[in-house]
Amino acid sequence: MKLTGAQILMEVLKDEGVELIFGYPGAAAIDIYDELAKTDIRHILVRHEQGAVHAADGYARASGQVGVCLVTSGPGATNTVTGIASAYMDSIPIVVISGQVPTHLIGNDAFQEVDIVGITRPCTKHNYLVKHAEDLARIIKEAFYIARSGRPGPVLVDIPKDVARKRVNYKNQIDVKIRSYSPTYNPNxxxxxxxxxxxxxxxxxxxxxxxxxxxxxxxxxxxxxxxxxxxxxxxxxxxxxxxxxxxxxxxxxxxxxxxxxxxxxxxxxxxxxxxxxxxxxxxxxxxxxxxxxxxxxxxxxxxxxxxxxxxxxxxxxxxxxxxxxxxxxxxxxxxxxxxxxxxxxxxxxxxxxxxxKPLAYVQRELIKPQFVVEKLYELTRGEAIITTEVGQNQMWTAQYYHFDKPDHFITSGGLGCMGFGLPAAIGAQLAKPDKVVVDVAGDGSIQMNIQEMATAVQYCLPIKVVILNNGYLGMVRQWQELFYEKRYACTSMDHTPDFVKLAEAYGAVGLRATKPQDVESVLSEGLLTPKTVIMDFVVDPEECVYPMVPAGAPITEMLLV
Amino acid sequence: MSEEKNILSILVDNEPGVLSRIVGLFSGRGYNIESLCVAETMDPLVSRITITTMANLPLVEQIKKQLNKLVNVIKVHELTGTKFVQRELVLIKVKARPEHRAEILRIVDIFRCKVIDVGLEHYTLEITGDEDKLSAILSLLKPIGIKEIARTGIIAMFREPKNN
Structure with a gap:
């Protein structure tokens, strides 16, 4: 059977059981998109390619399946790098497919050309540039196998435009055999x-x-x-x-x-x-x-x-x-x-x-961020899938939301990548439509991929974004308070958008609490609203995460409240 | 723990980009490379990369594990002790003024190397050997005047067992 590269890619994706792809089209990926539109595979149009990779990451963690992204060459590909690096550090199985300029232009500094295989070599488990359409089916099969087997991780496959267009013979029976790759499963x-x-x-x-x-x-x-x-x-x-x-x-x-x-x-x-x-x-x-x-x-x-x-x-x-x-x-x-x-x-x-010495904080007239997470835990009965951004919001969530089950806490652990939580929540919600999915965010990190609000609203995803809004890049401010004599160099967000109006501008629902007694009612209302919701909690700006072990100290030497 | 010279013989898929993965691993993780040789093996699908690196024991273990983790790496051998042979080839361009020519040729004779190019002011010598031999000849030629050298880096192989 003679198929084009793009058609072969679709055949293998279907064979791998792929139901969902996060992506963003562009010139070098147009032939692949043309075929994708003819299949039953659902495509989620993100607003930035970084969001696509984080969403695939969240999807992979919530579903246990390999997450898949599709982007174009050049900037489309480079925008995926942060997401790939995060998935690599956290060993998350994803396959990133990038369009590439035609093979005869590779190395020519062509329009939207970048050596993405070279760029991602140190942050992927493995990657491929497909030079011949005859190799495409095998490579895509290998990519999925490598991504999910052994210690999982991201695999990137770069497909030049002419490879996607070329017609070659295709057999759908492919056994993956890689002589130099065999993870050890059985212990001694x-x-x-x-x-x-x-x-x-x-x-x-x-x-x-x-x-x-x-x-x-x-x-x-x-x-x-x-x-x-x-x-x-x-x-x-x-x-x-x-x-x-x-x-x-x-x-x-x-x-x-x-x-x-x-x-x-x-x-x-x-x-x-x-x-x-x-x-x-x-x-x-x-x-x-x-x-x-x-x-x-x-x-x-x-x-x-x-x-x-x-x-x-x-x-x-x-x-x-x-x-x-x-x-x-x-x-x-x-x-x-x-x-x-x-x-x-x-x-x-x-x-x-x-x-x-339990986990503790002192309740005062301002909302304590820990209190918000505690209430969130109570109201969701610990059953929600929680994604986080990175920093204080992430640590308070880790401390005060008591996770009883696996696959319910989705965070960028190794890379510590701000902007992770919202797109990851999109992926998790698509994997588990019946689950409550909450992104616990800070006012700093939510702005790193805030554009994905449009994605969440477009696909009617009832994600709840809980912003612990302290007006600071809180974790760095905390280090400055504790170890840099309160010199708050460049950590104050002197201007943040009105998150309630911003939510409304995106077509989502915006809620706000400024007093401790409003926390529960705002959370309840937000959680019960079957739409994308931002809940803006104006919290104590100088609250710190405790216990804290100063960097390089033994972990038994903790600063406590 | 003291650093020692380690010779790693790495069989890899003979594909574009594989050397870059290996070298990138070394630079990205701060491992050092003293010398590096790459060439195809008898199997055209497989290349052998020989790397010498200075590292202590736990680090060599980690380097070997990291190399094995690369999908394109088929096998990693560490060559230590006396169970291997190693050779390196060096081209030495040495200043050859008339009063030194006889001395240089004596050294060539003693070390069984070859003169492969002769000029008015220089000889170019070719020598193969292990590290000791090469450093010995270089130290003898240095006072005479070495213009430049080119070294291939070490290649090495396990010895076959002597008795069956």
């Missing part, structure tokens, strides 16, 4: 037996779960593992929801803005079982002091994550789910005695940290 069982022995001999064990648990869909297995062994669980930012936040064994988040008990437990533990995490510097603080009394077990599918930042006693390369399933089986074969009794002293110690 000898290592797992050593873990069981370590658990037996430990007195103060802690489990540390990261985003890998969510990506491998092993939250249930992790929860079973923790409950069987009665070991408390802390999670990274990316791991929130991997273990129920309201479970008595939950320590909350670890790290720079982690809970007192999580950081103290990590400092005091004699065994740290890390699952699907990469020991980011925001987690470890000063690495030499991190879990310094503990033997560290590290389970991860990516060998480069192991022993990159911290020394490890027992490394296990493997898929988190398969590994935890094995561990749960092994535990059943071992007699731990009265596990609850064994752990009681350690859990009591943790309970003491929890009760003496």
């Amino acid at each position: 069982l000898k290592q797992l037996k050593k873990i069981i022995n370590l658990i037996k001999s430990s007195e103060r064990p802690v489990i540390f779960a990261g985003g890998g648990v969510i990506l491998s869909k092993s939250s249930k297995d992790l929860t079973e593992f923790a409950r069987k062994t009665c070991i408390p669980v802390t999670t990274s930012l990316m791991g929130l929801g991997a273990f129920p936040g309201t479970d008595p064994l939950s320590l909350g988040m670890i790290g720079m803005h982690g809970t007192y008990r999580a950081n103290k437990s990590t400092g005091a533990c004699d065994l740290l079982i890390a699952v699907g995490t990469r020991f980011d510097d925001r987690v470890t603080g000063k690495t030499a002091a991190f879990a310094s009394q503990a033997k560290i077990v590290h389970i991860d599918i990516d060998p480069t994550s192991i022993r990159k930042n911290v020394p490890v006693t027992i490394p296990v390369v493997g898929d988190c789910k398969i590994t935890l399933e094995h561990l749960n089986r092994l535990i059943d074969e071992v007699d731990f005695g009265d596990i609850k009794q064994k752990q009681k002293k350690w859990l009591d110690e943790i309970e003491h940290w929890k009760s003496t």
